[in-house]
Amino acid sequence: NAGVTQTPKFQVLKTGQSMTLQCAQDMNHNSMYWYRQDPGMGLRLIYYSASEGTTDKGEVPNGYNVSRLNKREFSLRLESAAPSQTSVYFCASSEMAGGYGYTFGSGTRLTVV
């Protein structure tokens, strides 16, 4: 099925460990996004990539890095995980940034202990 694929779906990390969340889309979209979702906080933008070769910080970028590997793939890296990064992470893509609707992945539930 066409859409946005995130891996893994679940992950438990120890404090200080690193990991990369993977995201791939097969809709030939130009723009991709990483959000985190926490209870009562809604969706908060971590980083986005308006087009291949560009990345920009969102609302909560500290502690994260991203790579737009190619047009299809946009990864999110936690270099040294902290308990405050326990969250559900969503990747999304859109034809372009700005006024276009997003397609979301099904999320990665990350717990940092």
Added chain:
Amino acid sequence: AQSVTQPDIHITVSEGASLELRCNYSYGATPYLFWYVQSPGQGLQLLLKYFSGDTLVQGIKGFEAEFKRSQSSFNLRKPSVHWSDAAEYFCAVGFWNSGNTPLVFGKGTRLSVIA
């Protein structure tokens, strides 16, 4: 700065009753407007969108929303709620001629449906 407000954090309605979820935005020009739904443990799914034209837009699952420029609102409605509508609903705003500015999301409204 642009912002989106969903005033109701949690709403409970009876099955079969009508529903209205509120969304207000702050922006000086014509926005693009979206409603998304998130079922438990799932990602967000687009319900409907408004870009221009008729201010009453129809979406999936029997939902509709009306854009009211004078009130800076884009409220979501459904005439008769089903138990399967229990979910979290997010309003989002995009901006014409904004370059690469991402959508701005509200904090969501959680809908509970009781028998």
